Amino acid sequence: MKILVTAKRVEDAESKIRVNPQGTGIVPEGLKYKINPFDEIAVEEGLRLVAKHGGEVVVVSIGGKEVQEQLRHALAMGAHKAVWVNHAGALDQLAIAALLAKVVEAEKPDLAILGKQSIDDDQNQVGQYLAEFLGWGQATFASKVESLESDAEKGKHPGVMLSADGKAVVVVREVDNGLATVECQMPAVVTTDLRLNLPRYASLPGIMKAKSKPIQELTPAGLGVDVTPKVVIQKMVPPPARKAGIKVPDVATLVDKLKNEAKVV
Amino acid sequence: MPVVLIVAEQQPDGNLRKATLNALTAGKQLAERTGAELHVAVLAKDASGLAAELKGHGAKVVHAASSPVFEHxxxxxxxxxxxxxxxxxGATFVGGASTAMGKDLLPRVAARLKAAMATDVLGFEGSGADVVYARPMWAGNVVAHVKLTTPVQVFTVRPTEFPAAPTGGAEAEVRPFTPKTEPVKTRFIDFKEVKSARPQLTEASVVVAGGRGTKGDFKEIEALADVLGAAVGASRAVCDAGWVPNDLQVGQTGKVVAPKLYIAAGISGAIQHLAGMKGSKTIVAINKDPEAPIFQVADYGLVADLFKVLPELRQALQSK
Incomplete structure (x- = not known):
């Protein structure tokens, strides 16, 4: 089987994110960049499915030349080839999904696995847009029953698995108040939630091998996609500042403050 | 007249999800600003009960689709x-609550309508029909003011940022509708409810969270949570250590919460964690280390051993 996964470049979750004084973006100093954590889970799930059922994992990233770092990371984890859509400017979710739809049409994967959201935009839209654009089924927020079941049951119910006939994918979805299981005929779009798996580290041989794996370069113009943003960020502001807090000496004072000042208990 | 359409949500137990009422308030704000009518859509196996419940909450029309197709x-x-x-x-705005369903459904609706979308809207800026959405990016470290330039605009709102639409005023007209149905490629298999006496982490009005300082012993955290009717949360370090299930993780890659009261015990306050809870109305931090970064966002900080003060706090709150 062929699985397409995504690898967006985002600021590391441990980076301190601050709006710049002009409100046009974030302060770039001191930022580290990584593959979007949810995408890393998508790469891992793709690799696990291919290890079990055979096939290949194609990783896609969209952005300037720096995103090749994230593609190399996914290749070092074990992805077989990479597609880089070279575009340096702003992109919204409509454009990203339209670009991915074109890559999917060319690559013809059985499954597209994407992070449920990227930790910069936090929009949580691209997988769903992509599924609709392609007319495919969607299973968002793929998760695992890890915290709920015994080890034996866990083994029987991985978050994403193929149906007995290999034509559908069965996905356990993390939803409000519980877990919903759905079956999508393939090809389908799956988006990953945090609990689906724990991504592997890239091994040293993996990193060496990744250097010789191919990265195919595409452009929005070449794919025939107009990427003019329809989601236009006018400005960015810091979140409402928290008023300076106080230290309280003991529990009695704390309870008094909670009752009479904050009025929350 | 233009229409703002809000999509209602039915819980697996058949009841209306409360977040729908918060989304209705957001819809009402938009309708008033843009001179539109507020409509609400409800789809269910039998939508009549929910439609009846919805008609008293300020919408002009409740569109009810009843079909076995919509059972799950x-x-x-x-x-x-x-x-x-x-x-x-001819709706120009289509929205709902940022629940698992809202986040799954509305982008797909937007794709069909060739519409741009804003997720997790915190409020509306701009004026009149010039709607600017305030929404969080980087887990709330940034609030972006966003315009959607497509003819139809789609959004989900963060329920905690809008009050629930009250009952009262004119009753809505209930209009049944029968959408076309096509065969689909996805089949519902089952739903397993995670049974917990505690509220959902993302919906709770009080959260008690524990970090590395608990050394994996969550008994006092849970006991305090139960006294307060609170949800239990945890830092990433605690989840990574396997001390508590991953779904309790509060933080940028876990759950983003904004309760009325957030009590962080034994949590140092890594950026990752702060991103997930900084939006809370009141934050209490209990930590032995007076230099812990969590104190920088806390309204009330108590430098103490959590194993000593959590029982005291519980008893004090129990007897209130």
Whole structure:
């Protein structure tokens, strides 16, 4: 089987994110960049499915030349080839999904696995847009029953698995108040939630091998996609500042403050 | 007259999800600003009960689709139905609550309507029909003011940022609708409810969270949570250590919460964690280390051993 996964470049979750004084973006100093954590889970799930059922994992990233770092990371984890859509400017979710739809049409994967959201935009839209654009089924927020079941049951119910006939994918979805299981005929779009798996580290041989794996370069113009943003960020502001807090000496004072000042208990 | 269409949500137990009422308030704000009518759509196996419940909450029209197709929520069955209704009404805004369903459904609706979308809206800026959405990026470290330039605009709102739409005023007209249905490629298999006496982490008005300082012993955290009717949360370090299930993780890659009261015990306050809880109205931090970064966001800080003060706090609150 062929699985397409995504690898967006985002600021590391441990980076301190601050709006710049002009409100046009974030302060770039001191930022580290990584593959979007949810995408890393998508790469891992793709690799696990291919290890079990055979096939290949194609990783896609969209952005300037720096995103090749994230593609190399996914290749070092074990992805077989990479597609880089070279575009340096702003992109919204409509454009990203339209670009991915074109890559999917060319690559013809059985499954597209994407992070449920990227930790910069936090929009949580691209997988769903992509599924609709392609007319495919969607299973968002793929998760695992890890915290709920015994080890034996866990083994029987991985978050994403193929149906007995290999034509559908069965996905356990993390939803409000519980877990919903759905079956999508393939090809389908799956988006990953945090609990689906724990991504592997890239091994040293993996990193060496990744250097010789191919990265195919595409452009929005070449794919025939107009990427003019329809989601236009006018400005960015810091979140409402928290008023300076106080230290309280003991529990009695704390309870008094909670009752009479904050009025929350 | 233009229409703002809000999509209602039914819980697996058949009741209306409360977040729908918060989304209705957001819809009402938009309708008033843009001179539009507020409509609400409800899709269910039998939508009559929910429609009756919804008609007293300020909408002009409740569109109710009853069909066995809608017994279990699937984006592939709901999205075409909502999009078809929105088109037939000429709706210019389509929205709902940022629940698991809202986040799964509305982007697919937006795709069908060739619409741009804003997720997790915190409030509306701009004036009149010039709607600017305030929404969080980087887990709330940034609030972006966003314009959607497509003819139809789609959004989900963060329920905690809008009050629930009250009852009262004129009753809505209930209009049944029968969307076209097509065969879909996804099949619902089952739903397993995670049974917990505690409220959902993302919906709770009080959260008690524990970090590395608990050394994995969550008994006092849980006991305090139960006294307060609170949800239990945890830092990433605690989840990574396997001390508590991953779904309790509060933080940028876990759950983003904004309760009325957040009590962080034994949590140092890594950026990752702060991103997930900084939006809380009141934050209490209990930590032995007076230099812990959590104190920088806390309204009330108590430098103490959590094992000593949590029982005291519980007893004090129990006897209130």
């Amino acid at each position: 929520y699937l984006a592939e069955t709901f999205a075409p139905a909502v999009a078809e209704l929105a088109q037939s009404l």
